[in-house]
Amino acid sequence: MTRPPDERRRRFLAGSLLATGSLLLGGCDRLSRSGTLQPLFDASEALTQRAHRLLASREALAREYTPADIAPTFRPNGTTFPRERAYMRLAAGHFRAWRLEVDGLVERPQAFSLEALRALPSRTQITRHDCVEGWSCIGQWTGVVLGDLLARVGVKDEARFVVFHCADRFPGGDRYYESLDMREAYHPQTLLAYALNGAPLPIANGAPLRLRAERQLGYKMAKYLMRLELVDSFAHIGGGRGGFWEDRGYRWWAGI
Amino acid sequence: MSAMHHPTRDRSKTVIRRHSLFTRLWHWLTVLCLVILLMSGLQIFNAHPALYWGKDSHFDSPALSIGAERQDGEWRGITQLGGWRFDTTGLLGVSGPEGDRDRRAFPAWATLPGPRWLAMGRQWHFLAAWLFVPLLVAYLLYLVIGGRLRRRLLPRTTEWRHLGTLLIDHLRLRFPRGEAARHYNLLQKLAYLTVLFVLAPLVVLTGLTMSPTMDAAWPWLLDVFGGRQSARTLHFLCAVALLAFFVIHVSMVLASGVVNNLRSMITGRYVLPPEEESRHDPTS
Incomplete structure (x- = not known):
């Protein structure tokens, strides 16, 4: 018992x-x-991207906040002061000699000065920056809507991605770069930002121009922009995965 | 009393079919998912080992932070919870073998992968989530539509009267036997209902709130949880609660007949623990 x-x-x-x-x-x-397990990880990423595309419409906006929500200092991350000689020369001249090249699969390749970008219609938005590490920071960004700029240069039909080439080399030696597909590139909140909280973009945050892609994580939002290249594939650029961190194991789809 | 009424029943084993094949498959796959989710989650947490309340991160005043400080030429693990500071060297903040200490929030044995590797931790986390969530949805539908929720999990009004005795009996590791063990008792029902219908959906939704694309798709997530950083903190607390459930659940399994319980979750067959005269409470 x-x-x-x-x-x-x-x-x-x-x-x-x-x-x-x-x-x-x-x-x-x-x-x-x-x-x-890489094929399984790839499948799970594809599933995530597809689910996001299904749930978030082309126009679905990221939350915009009020001036009271703006963080006292916007936390800079990654490169905060590029040491490349070419960049330091540009910075010393207050970026008057800086130009944003736009080329690749476009009808009219063009170079834009900071003055020319500032003269274009602008958008100002107070949004939340979400780092892949887990923290968030709220700031106010002013810049040119990327879609407007793309309309100016005329994007060819074959173009599938915008590649953002940067001035900085992150410790590790390679130049920073990133890429967005046309759907995120044409999103109304996707900006080439030249101002943070009403002042010219500080060097720590990517002066003179950085990308804001508000439905993506921070590593997508390339700083120290030098050139936009429209491509049908990014396989031949850098490590071939579409970005500096993507070449180091982070996923191209940065919506989660 | 019942032992006297049914003298023969105590000697013969009563075997019942306790868990359906689907329940058993769901259970073990979910165990696998939760272990991967928890450990890869700790790997992700280690990338920024602090929690905040609100829309964004107030870096100066985290609700919880795990870090390392140099004291007398030696690294000490410091965990801060609100205004409280604890030295957690060896477990949180600073861990690893003596002489080869590593500065990291959660120790290597608790994270997936072991070394600091955020990109890989994320891949494991999302892969396991894609298995966990469809399984959870399917199981909840199975419970609700199949009537199992009503028949097996929802407490009957009469049960509440015995809550006190049941609780004391559980704390003394005395569990229902015989016919009373045929169904889940009130404490089991409440535990399973909380985990399945509160914690599990909450951990999924707070996880989704951390995705900037999901916040654009479902902006109400931010309002429900009070912001992305609040959601991240709630996600962490859900994980802690699920871990607490896991510890209690496994202890109860061990204390109430590990072989019988494990067999019931593998083959589905559960032997009702026989009533024992020695355990018979003369006061009842």
């Missing part, structure tokens, strides 16, 4: 559970390094 003491059985079970656990963990680390 009284149950047999199954102390030994219990200890054996606990032991095997622990052993299985550590084996699984070691296995997971090995799986992470070997790339065996």
